[in-house]
Amino acid sequence: MFSSIKRIVYNNSRLSIHNITSTFTFRCFPTLVTTRKNSSIGLSTTHLDTQSNDFEVLQDSMEHDSSLPSFMVGYKNGFLPRQDPLVRLPDKFHVLDLLLQKMPIRLQSGEPGLLAKGELGEAVKDLPLYEVSNITDQRLLSALFRDYTFLASAYLLEPCDIMFREKKDYGIGRQLLPKNIAVPLNNVAKKLYAFPFMEYNLSYSLYNYQRVNPSLPITYPNLNLVRAFAGTPSEHGFILAHVAMVAHSGRLVQWTMETLNSVEQQNRLNFNNALKNLNDTMFLINREMEAMWKRSNPDDYIKFRTFIMGSKNQPMFPNGIIYEGVSDAPLFYRGESGANDSMIPCMDNLLQLTAKMPNNPLTEVLKDFRKYRPTNHKEFLDYVQRRADKINVRGYAIKDANSATLYLENMDQIRAFRNRHWNFTKEYVIKNTAHPFATG
Numbered sequence: 001m002f003s004s005i006k007r008i009v010y011n012n013s014r015l016s017i018h019n020i021t022s023t024f025t026f027r028c029f030p031t032l033v034t035t036r037k038n039s040s041i042g043l044s045t046t047h048l049d050t051q052s053n054d055f056e057v058l059q060d061s062m063e064h065d066s067s068l069p070s071f072m073v074g075y076k077n078g079f080l081p082r083q084d085p086l087v088r089l090p091d092k093f094h095v096l097d098l099l100l101q102k103m104p105i106r107l108q109s110g111e112p113g114l115l116a117k118g119e120l121g122e123a124v125k126d127l128p129l130y131e132v133s134n135i136t137d138q139r140l141l142s143a144l145f146r147d148y149t150f151l152a153s154a155y156l157l158e159p160c161d162i163m164f165r166e167k168k169d170y171g172i173g174r175q176l177l178p179k180n181i182a183v184p185l186n187n188v189a190k191k192l193y194a195f196p197f198m199e200y201n202l203s204y205s206l207y208n209y210q211r212v213n214p215s216l217p218i219t220y221p222n223l224n225l226v227r228a229f230a231g232t233p234s235e236h237g238f239i240l241a242h243v244a245m246v247a248h249s250g251r252l253v254q255w256t257m258e259t260l261n262s263v264e265q266q267n268r269l270n271f272n273n274a275l276k277n278l279n280d281t282m283f284l285i286n287r288e289m290e291a292m293w294k295r296s297n298p299d300d301y302i303k304f305r306t307f308i309m310g311s312k313n314q315p316m317f318p319n320g321i322i323y324e325g326v327s328d329a330p331l332f333y334r335g336e337s338g339a340n341d342s343m344i345p346c347m348d349n350l351l352q353l354t355a356k357m358p359n360n361p362l363t364e365v366l367k368d369f370r371k372y373r374p375t376n377h378k379e380f381l382d383y384v385q386r387r388a389d390k391i392n393v394r395g396y397a398i399k400d401a402n403s404a405t406l407y408l409e410n411m412d413q414i415r416a417f418r419n420r421h422w423n424f425t426k427e428y429v430i431k432n433t434a435h436p437f438a439t440g
Contacts, residue, residue, distance in 0.1 A: 078249025237295030310335025
């Protein structure tokens, strides 16, 4: 059966039918058990793909409905929020909004901001303790989470940024988050089922873009950044390159579901078509990822990386962080990381690669990262893994030579993604700092 594909060689990395379950360890992780069903929030089935009773994918992103979570997996929005992020806060939060506009090291005018002058800590004293407990609008809650996490990270890591600029050493960050940040941040985080700390999806990247022209698609040239630490073109490019990649995830979700359905229906033609379209989608994602080199200078990344460090296993926070008015005990959270993105975990789970993860410290860290994704993303990834294992996607693929070839081509797209990510790590991080810990 496999005479035509006995040996396939990609970039000096051999993949064969005999080792078709080989895995790659740069960003590979399974998912959490479902914690909340979409059906519990009363969403009409007319907007959902209800072919499976286990998970409901949004057919319509319902952009005008702010009562539903911002992050719900859909065929249109994929892993991006259902609605474009709220760019500016309501007038009630004017002081918070203005503080964030004045915060970056370099302002839009080109002048130095509060972080450039080491003045953010003092400015935070004038921030009111906003009441957020009665807010139910999910779009506003998501924007508040983004903004409070940006302010919290900037406040806590401001001393580290100053020291790093002067001595190339981070020193110690602020160990107490004042209650005018800690209390509303914690309240908003609980409403979103998130940790009260900056994360990839809900704040730093995927809820941090604005379309220049709202009538045009989400593509890199049509994106502006909402919040920033450095305020530089490289920071703009680094964050929004991720958004441009995830803009393809709607098709990834679509063809993931079609792959699963085709196996269940034993429809070889549809299965091969779905795998081909998955491969084409991953090619586009990888091409978008490659554009990072020209959008963000590797030597600039280290200049704003300070502000996305976490408090867990970081020497800047040896005793964690006290959230004033929230907890007398110190709290520890992982920092922002692209490893929290859902696209590659989706592919890992669909192709049944996740179970082959090696037993090593990196795997344990990546498992912990599962907690730092939106609830609906966790549910979807868990669903894909359970269903792929139940119907045996890999087993169905290797029964047919064409299917097996397409399966391997998708594995190679995953390999290419991880290889590219590793090259970024070497050029953006390892060459520019001796700090032994990643952001997350």
